[in-house]
Amino acid sequence: MMPSMTSGVKSPIRYLERRAIHAVLLLIGASLLSFLFSSLAPGSFFDEMKLNPQISPETVAALRAQYGLDQPLPVRYVRWVKSVLRGEWGYSFAYNQPVRSLLMVRARNTLLLTTLAMALAWLIAVPIGVWIASRRGRWDDQLASASTSLLLSVPELVLALGLLYLVIRTHALPVGGMVSTGFDRLGSWEKIRDLAAHLIVPVTTLVLASLPILIRHVRASMMEVLQAPFIQAARGHGIGRSRLLFGYALPAAANPLISLFGLSVAGLLSGSLLVEVITGWPGLGPLLLEACFSRDIYVVIGVVMASTMFMILGSLLADVMLVVADPRVRTDHA
Amino acid sequence: MGTEAAATRALEPALMRARGLGKRYLQRTPFSQQSFAIAALVNVDFEIAPGCLTALVGESGSGKSTLASCLAMMEKPDSGEIWFEGNEISHWSKRKLAPLRPKIQLVFQDSAGALDPRFSAAQIIEEPLEIQRRESRQTLRARARELMEEVGLSPDWANRSPLQLSGGQRQRLAIARAIALKPSLLILDESLSGLDLSTQAQILNLLLDLKAARSLTVLLISHDLSLVGQVADFVAVMHQGRIVESGSTRQVLGSAQHPQTGKLLASVRVLEAAFQTARAGGRG
Amino acid sequence: MPSTCASALLRVRGLTVSYDARDQQPAPALRQVDLEIAPGEIVGILGESGSGKSTLALSILGLLPESAQVEGSIFLQGENLSSLAEARWAAVRGARIAMIFQEPGLALSPVMRAGDQIGEVIRAHRSQGSQQRKQEVQSALKDAGIADVERIYRAYPHQLSGGELHRVAIAQALVCRPALVIADEPTRSLDVTMQSEIQNALLDINRKYGSALLFITHNPALLAGFADRVLVMYAGRIVEAGPVAQMYRRPLHPYTRALLQLVPEPVMHSGHISGFARRERLAAIPGSLTRFDPLGLGCAFEPRCSARTANCRIESPEEVAPEPDRRVSCFNYGN
DSSP, X not given: OOEEEEEOOBOHHHHHHHHHHHHHHHHHHHHHHHHHHHHHSSOOTTHHHHTOTTSOHHHHHHHHHHTTTTSOHHHHHHHHHHHHHHTOOSEETTTTEEHHHHHHHHHHHHHHHHHHHHHHHHHHXXXXXXXXXXXXXXXXXXXXXXXXXXXXXXXXXXXXXXXXXXXXXXTOSOOXXXXXXXXXXXXXXHHHHHHHHHHHHHHHHHHHHHXXXXXXXXXXXXXXXXXXXHHHHHHHTTOOHHHIIIIIIHHHTHHHHHHHHHHHHHTTTTTTHHHHHHHTOOSHHHHHHHHHHHTOHHHHHHHHHHHHHHHHHHHHHHHHHHHHHOHHHHSOOO | OOOHHHHTTOSSOOSEEEXXXXXXXXXXXXXXXXXXXXXXXXXXXXXXXXXXXXXXXXXXXXXXXXXXXXXXXXXXXXXXXEEETTEEOTTOOHHHHGGGGXXXXXXXXXXXXXXXXXXXHHHHHHHHXXXXXXXXXXXXXXXXXXXHHHTTOOGGGGGOOGGGSOHHHHHHHHHHHHHTTXXXXXXXXXXXXTSOXXXXXXXXXXXXXXXXXXXXXXXXXXXXXXXXXXXXXXXXXXXXXXXXXXXXXXXXXXXXXXXXXXXXXXXXXXXXXXXXXXXXXXXX | OOSOGGGOSEEEXXXXXXXXXXXXXXXXXXXXXXXXXXXXXEEEEEOOTTSSHHXXXXXXXXXXXXXXXXXXXXXXXXXXXXXXXXXXXXXXXXXXXXXXXXXXHHHSOTTSOHHHHHHHHHHHHOOOOHHHHHHHHHHHHHHTTOSOHHHHHHOOGGGSOHHHXXXXXXXXXXXXXOSEEEEESTTTTSOHHHHHHHHHHHHHHHHHHOOEEEEEESOGGGGTTTOSEEEEEETTXXXXXXXXXXXXXXXXXXXXXXXXXXXXXEEEETTEEEEEOOOSSOOOOSSOGGGOOTTOSSOTTGGGOTTOOGGGGTSOOOOEEEETTEEEOOTTTTO
């Protein structure tokens, strides 16, 4: 068979361009949907004020007009898009500031929590998963299976509350919030210690909640690879046990794990809402909740958009990692 | 090279005839617009004489499987014509081809991959019968058992899964399924490769028996000239998408013209090499 | 058979292997196998699927599953391998005994480059700088008959053709200069045109490095002009053994004779093949290996044998040595 080239320009840049266009379209779609859905919910931010007898309905109506809430939906959308292009991403009524600066602070706090938790979870899950996959059926494998099942069956809520209870009873750690009062007066080393102390409960909760799934996935993927003939062949060449597990089996088992990794990244902004609310961590979670209840709609839309961006990022990251990790994806199958 | 030599044999018209077949495959690498065209078939003229065993030999990548797919109507050629039973079928729609399909059956090399392991042996044979005809369960099962006996499988194994059968037994099962609808042409694409010599001989004998009993025309595709050279009436040699030589077995092997045929013949291992003691130890 | 046992590279005595078949009696895959390989010798194992040849290969490398029951002994250069702990086996595998597996495409990791995988074998047995290691890998690839060394070194298995994969497997096997190379049906999935090339590559290694070769196959023709001695296996037993020329000229065991008859008979014309003897039916051996009763008392080949007599069913033949260097287990050998 004689291959002959016919057409085309080879470039990963074109690929990224295409992905970028998809991403923008996706974001536009997400924004439209969020606008639609948020306006389905009855009422607006200022309706709370209607209950207050001291504020006249005219004041309420004037406020609404001032913030443009009485305009029809398409107009409001266009104004919002303009605000996005200006870099403000709309306006928060509750906090009286552009959404963007509000989001950035809260997102930073959330990311601090979730990236730490995700890194820890993966660092723990992978070695455990690899190890028990090689010990299939023996006592440590069965112990691990039982423990992960147990952990899996405990809701995140219960985990968080349980840890909080423990902490309160033992006075071991500060409870709630991200930093203690008087944080600014501490020296840098003490600042870090304070932050760390506050991080322990939420991070532990998130790690415990995600470990079982990760361990199971790693185990399943590894077990499948360990059955493959090339592992037996490598063993036949004298390759040692740990090299076999981590140098041969794990890279070959990486594909499904990379997809999972992409999902983890995608959920970095959105997966910790419950934990943040319960532990009082000032992240996006409590902000979103608040904004939903008070109809601070541009905040809600802003959070949704930020989460969507992370999803796109996670998916792109997974695709790129897959190409790097699996040579079969890179070139055509023989 | 044309197939005029076969015309000497065929006072009857050829069962199947291909003229000027061409087929290309495009392959693409991800992340790029680059595509490679692979010429799988180039101007192929090929005839299959009825009631005979024709062999199609060539190395991997010579285009044998592509030709088989086109003849079995599983793929459409990019150019050229295919004649079957007096009709030119290369551009027929799926619906028009449907009544022809039972007449041309294809057996693959990797039967483990081609047979669904969730089904029992008898179910695998019944499947084509079920689709084509509406008969009762018992009739179907009885037919399946008959076919199993005919190919040399014990009917007691009707409920066994293909995974429980050896390689040779799986090929017999694949053949049983293929002949269930009484085809006029049976194409075997490297179906004997990877089997032990003794199993290959048994399956070849089975094919010879079936050919005689059912007036079956057989097209045997292989890279092993010595295997098919014992039983084939006609041989065609393929190389890089073309038929480089064809004719009766005696002609092609006895007075090979094309270097590729010579190469295939030269690579046959003979027992006599054991008796040439060029040096002590018996190695030639 | 080499006379001085002391100089034998590999000596297997009474090897019996049974696999645990859960609720049933364990089925013996190998029964009382004796074999010897002298340094630098090329020995062929001839047998069908199910004859136990792969089990034999795996036993010599200690790669049997834990559930397998093994009796007998295996000596490599005088050292008893049967009592080796797993940790010590790693030093033997790939370095003193190397194996070429049946399907090299499956025996290589799909996500590692070919050159790196060969390099891993070196790493497992010696510590060495990466530059030097790379050079050794490249020289191994050249020894295995690869011309385009750089491309193959950097390629992934799925980018290589069948022949190239086989050569990579050969390079992997020879890179640590083992004393014995076991090749388990190394040409089964290859075109006939590639088979000779691969065998020539193996012959080169044998000549150049003096590695003994244990070549397992189902096709007697592949051992002609290649092996020094042949051992014929059936149902886990060695039924005949001897030098290849003598055995092929005058096979003693009916099974050997039947196998040899399966090889297509060429019609020669001035030194070239001009055809094959036409057959209305091929001389197939009736029945199959899978039907025999492993616990039966008689000769395992008896149901398919053309030379069987009454006692073949009730008694299992002992091994005899009717001529020097030849062994056979048959009551009616030579008939």
